[in-house]
Amino acid sequence: MRKYKPITGGVYLVLDPGMHKSQLLQKVQEALDGGVSVLQIWNNWPAGYTWPDKLGLVQELVALADVYRVPVLVNEEWQLLKETDLGGxxxxxxxxxxxxxxxxxxxxxxxxxxxxxxxxxxxxxxxHQLDYVSFCAVFPSPSAGSCEIVQADTIREARKITQMPLFLSGGITAENLTKLQELDFNGVAVISGILNAASAKESTAAYKQALNNYNP
Structure with a gap:
């Protein structure tokens, strides 16, 4: 089992496997260079993607992230953990x-x-001693379209229940993080804010800096 950095917060990047593979791998490399803390493969596989296709992409992503000791998780399909080096x-x-x-x-x-x-x-x-909870969605977002808007009081009450890392997601930008500064959370989960950026490295670094300003 690989030794990953513990999940404590930071920038959590959700990956869309529906992207062209070479573009996705390039964005992931840039995000890793920018300081991303966690990667998750969204359960949004292209039509016709076979089990071997999934295994191959998973292992390529794990190999990229392993250099940075960043864990790669998979959304829902836990069976992939039995045949790959996924972190969770x-x-x-x-x-x-x-x-x-x-x-x-x-x-x-x-x-x-x-x-x-x-x-x-x-x-x-x-x-059940999970490692983190991610709230979806704090702002309206196309990629979080199925999520209801999370109330600030919900996040406040969650912190009374647990000290595990709390991530916020949905429409979060490095600029609007200031609207969340009264809440006690540890990181942000992002899709398009990084994957659609001209530079995934610069965008990841901007999120990371905004989080540092929020919680120095």
């Missing part, structure tokens, strides 16, 4: 039998989960 899995909802899943994997792995305004998800994550 991110769930959109509470999995039906998490203990059986852990027993089947039979190895250490990072696990996080998405939360909207349902604090029972946070309580479940705390009870």
């Amino acid at each position: 899995v991110h769930f959109d909802h509470i999995p039906p039998d998490y203990e059986a899943l852990k027993a089947e994997l039979n190895r250490d792995f990072i696990c996080g989960i998405t939360c909207s305004n349902n604090l029972e998800v946070v309580r479940w994550a705390e009870q």
Whole structure:
């Protein structure tokens, strides 16, 4: 098992495997150079993508990130952890039998989960000793279209429940982070703000600097 840096916060980049592969790998390399902390492969595979295709892309991404000791997680498809060196899995909802899943994997792995305004998800994550919670969405965003807007009070109450890292996502830019400064969180999860930027390295660095200004 690779030794990754622990997840404590920072810039969490969600990768869209629907992008052209060479473009995606280039953006990932730039983001790693810019200081990204976590990578997650979104469950948005192109039509016709086979299991070997997925395994190949996963291993290429893991190889890139391993140089920086950055973990690569997969969205939902935890079975990929059985055949690759993925660092963990991110769930959109509470999995039906998490203990059986852990027993089947039979190895250490990072696990996080998405939360909207349902604090029972946070309580479940705390009870099962997950590594982080990600709130979706704090601002309107095309890539977070299925997420309801998270209320600030939800995030405040979540911090009373757990001390695990809290990430915020949905429409976040390096500029509008100042609107969130009254909240106690550890990092931001981003898709288009980095993947669609002219320079993923510069965009990642800008998010990182904004977070440092927020929580020096």
